[in-house]
Amino acid sequence: MSSRSLDTLDPRFRPKVDQLLQECSAHGLDMLVYCTLRSSQEQDELYQVGRTKPGKIVTNARPGQSAHNFGMAIDAAPLVGGKIAWNDHEDWVLYGELAARADLEWAGTWKTFKEMPHVQLPNWQELVK
Numbered sequence: 001m002s003s004r005s006l007d008t009l010d011p012r013f014r015p016k017v018d019q020l021l022q023e024c025s026a027h028g029l030d031m032l033v034y035c036t037l038r039s040s041q042e043q044d045e046l047y048q049v050g051r052t053k054p055g056k057i058v059t060n061a062r063p064g065q066s067a068h069n070f071g072m073a074i075d076a077a078p079l080v081g082g083k084i085a086w087n088d089h090e091d092w093v094l095y096g097e098l099a100a101r102a103d104l105e106w107a108g109t110w111k112t113f114k115e116m117p118h119v120q121l122p123n124w125q126e127l128v129k
Contacts, residue, residue: 001042002068008037010071013121017074020102020119029094032084034117035075038068060113070128073120092116 009017017033024031038046040063050057059066067073077084078091085091096106099119107118121127 002035002039003037004034005036006033006074008071009074010121010127012127013072013124016102016104016121017119020099020104021076023098023101024095027094027098029091029098030079031076031095032079033074033076035068036073037071038066040064040069043069067120067124070124072124072127073118075115075117076119077117095119 006014006017021031021033043059043061043063043066045053046059047062049055049059063069068075076095077086078088078095079085080088080091092108095116096108099106103122104119105122107113107115107120
C-alpha cells in the first residue's frame with residue numbers, strides 16, 4: 001500500500017509540501033494527502049489498470065517513471081464535511097494556484113492526462129539521475 005506519510009517525502013520536496021498545505025489551510029481548504037511514496041511494485045500494478053487489469057487507465061507512468069517512486073509527489077484531495085469533494089471545481093483550482101505559489105507542478109494543468117490530486121516537484125527527474 002502506498003504511503004500517506006509526509007515523512008516519506010524527499011527532503012528537497014517536503015518543505016514545499018508543508019508550505020502548500022499551510023496555505024491550503026489558511027485559505028480554508030482542508031486537504032487529505034492520500035499518497036506520497038509509492039513502491040515500484042505498486043506503480044506497476046497501477047500501470048496495469050486499464051491495460052492488463054480491468055478498469056480505466058489511471059497512470060501512464062511505469063515503475064521508476066513516477067515522482068511518487070522517489071518521494072517527490074503527493075496526491076491530495078479537498079475534504080468538505082469530512083468527505084472528498086471530487087467535483088468541487090473551485091477547490092481544485094485553488095489547490096492548483098497554491099501549488100504554483102509553492103513552486104510545485106500541479107497535474108491539473110497538464111495538457112493530456114490531467115490529474116487533479118497530483119502535485120510534484122518540477123524537474124524531479126533531474127534530481128534522481
